[in-house]
Amino acid sequence: MTEPLLSVRDLRVEFPTRRGVLTAVDGVSFDIHPGEILGVVGESGAGKSQTGAAIIGLLEPPGRVAGGEIRLDGRRIDGLTADQWRKVRGREIGAVFQDPLTSLNPLYTVGRQLAETIRTHIPMSERAARARALELLQEVGIPGAKDRLDAYPHQFSGGMRQRVVIALALCAGPRLILADEPTTALDVSIQAQITALLKRLCREHDTAVMLITHDMGVIAETADRVAVLYSGRVAEVGPVDDVVNRPRHPYTEGLMACIPTLHARPARLAQIEGSMPSLRAIPTGCAFHPRCPRAHDRCVAERPPLFENPPSAAACWLWAPNADRTAAVSAPS
Amino acid sequence: MTAPTVPPAPNTDDPAPLVRLRGLSKHFDLSPPLLSRLLEGKRRRVLKAVDGLDLDIARGRTTALVGESGCGKSTVARMLVTLYTPTAGDLEFEGTEIGRLSDRRALAPFRRRMQMIFQDPFASLNPRWRVGRIIAEPIRAHGLMDDTTAIRRRVGMLLEHVGLRAADAERFPHEFSGGQRQRLSIARALASKPHFLVCDEPTSALDVSVQAQILNLLRDLQRELGLTYLVITHDLAVVRFIADTIGVMYLGRLCEVAPADRLFAAPRHPYTRLLIETVPDLRAPDRDRKPMAGEVPSPLDPPPGCAFHTRCPLANDRCRTERPALRPHGEGQANDGGAVACHAVEERRLPAWAPGSMLVSGSNADRTG
């Protein structure tokens, strides 16, 4: 087994407010191996973006990493100073966000932004940096890259802008790319182009990708493994095929069942009653128990740890060793 | 609990469509001011958001318009609910031409029978009004009831009808979650006992587990109240679940109209096919799925001929110059009510449908393999 590139253990992210401390991420653990795409899914408020922000040191104050550790290649990166972060972010971890315009400076040409970013991380001449910028634009599939080097971000379409942002994230040859909802703002036909690009880059450069999204379809076709978050906790983590087709956690099971598909037209969609609890009122025990059809006394009283049952792991008492699973998860057909 | 909220159910056997659109167009004039046109020689710029749309919306059924951003689907929705006045064409609602009515009083009886559900549950409810007042607004605006107690009772029933509590009328919108707000929006839409609901991206701002609740609710309401829906969305999976008839739009025009089952079983227009092939599917993931090449051209400067020819693997010279008309597909018994606007279909150049068949190699940069 290879060493993980990124290893997150018991990560806890808190937002102190005047009405008490809100725990946005509560004991999240996962690994990403080199060349692997880890999908992180969850509904709004599940803590997926906060997890991502903690990993690249971009938590918005007053948010803070309150516990656990994040290791990149064995080196701890939680608790770095702002200066140290500048060397890690961009150099070792590249980032792609939902809105490409927030990552691009509207006043500089794309070529200049790329060249400057390259030169901040790797010492090289301006000429060489510009040549490298051109290579990058070609690599991310911008047609006529040579002519577009001196274009401004507003002269690109949404999909092309997102390609430029990906090129920007690739500047220093990072080993991990954090992509937070990279396709959400794009049209369906463009979404597929961007995910295909991410997959190709990952394979060709052995870059690991942490793909945060709410879209299970994108995860199913892009990720190798997937972590399902609920109320700031990992509900289930495992290979994408197992999690999608043989979900173990009742939440994952419900989530998969309620997603409409192109291939069938049911009379009704399965639905999970209620909605994700607010951070101010996370239930005791398993956070999912008020909505869970299989909840029992223990779920109300005690929070389940992540039970390893290879190939996947689920934080559910049904999967505790020696648990009676006769009434347990049946894979949806 | 529901008896008083049921409007006289529109006769679903009535063959006449509820809404009939013929050549419906909406053009927006985005020209620079007259002075800069004269001094700087700038040209007039007209955005043809919707350009000659023919569509029938059948009673008691769900018709959906799908397409990517800029295809004009939301503009159609807004013309239907009289937010926009059509530039040209006919808009018939329950047999009456309403597209050219502009007087508020003349429109009132039609407006009572149509309502809209919006995309953003956080912007569709006035944040300073209590829920009770929000839901009663259509009742008051149309003068359907005067008695305050009767209105309160009706609001309570509407709230329970959409799965909330009557006591929620006292609360403010910000006290509700996104899914609950969308229920409030639906309750308000039902308040004037409409026949026709226009749903503009009703679930795209919601989480999947909540989306399922709202889609089920919409379906239940349709069955109970005999409502006619027009659903506007970019999400093919949502369309697959909710729609009976589907219109696919590209750059202000319809490419294809077809019964839902047929559209997904045997799509005809190359754009429809590519769209279906491109969407990632949870149940049948294709990890080597090839994306559609190219991008949607600017609607300000659409390509000549068939607007899709720039991305179409079947395009020939005729497609580049001559705009295809929307023609009913098949004749007599063979016609399933579908229509398609494609020269390749007409010339029988269209290959047999098999998923993946349309993505011609060499057409794009990010092919895997």
Add this chain to the structure above:
Amino acid sequence: MTEPAARLDEDPGLHRVSRLRGALWRAWDSDILYSFRHSPVTIVAAVVALVLVGTALAAPLISPTNPFALETLDLMAAFTPPAWTPDGVSEFLLGTDDQGRDMLSAILYGMRISLFVGAASVVFAMVLGVGLGLLAGYAGGWVDALIMRVADVQLSFPAILIALLVDGVARGILPREVHHDTAIWVIIFAIGVSGWVQYARTVRGSTMVEKNREYVMAAHIMGVHPVLIAVRHVLPNVLGPVLVIATIHLAIAVITEATLSFLGVGLPPTEPSLGTLIRIGNDFLFSGEWWITVFPGIALVLLVLSVNLLGDWLRDALNPKLR
């Protein structure tokens, strides 16, 4: 409070009291008051402003003398310095002016007039500005263009110049004897007219955002009359920033009035505002009777500063980005 607790549920009156208490607690606990409780500067400013406004309003009740009652004036007592100086008299805490008027009383009454003029012109400017801004933003088109061009033209002149102009025109067209009685209304009109643009611009901007919101569209689809939509839906949602502008504008209006009165085009000496007092005192500043101008000056500074600080706090507290 000897009632048994169980009675709470039975007695609707008591129930209402507890609901009111709940509402008060929520207000106290709200974000705005929280930020208030945690800003010492704001608390001090609020106390100062409250004391000044309170004493000004209660002037007829608490002031030692009535400075308008000419028969009580004693010319022999003119130019008495403040009480704590060697020549001071305890009867006149802050000394007297050239007429023998008690400065403390004059300041209290002057502040009353200053505040009245300030508040009235703010209300006038607010009604005018909010109304025009709402109209411009909601109607759009040429109505919008017309209103906003007028606003632009007006903005290119200093407010004080416009007030001077209005005042001059009023003096020209109104007969002398009427002018005396109308002076205060003319000045309110002048300050109000010179200040509406900011309200109009802000309200127009938020109206243009708000009118494209889906709840406004929903009302439109229901066929609600546009005027009702503007008043019931849009107006309540654009008033937040107006409150901030109004507070800061109050300080500006008080200063503008003082400036006009100081220049002699404001309120007549028979109805002395703080500005009039400063102007009168200014003549005696170099002959050693400093108190006649300094004390009204201090009162003016305290009033304007405290109101301004309150306005700043309100702006920050209502800005969601800073919370």
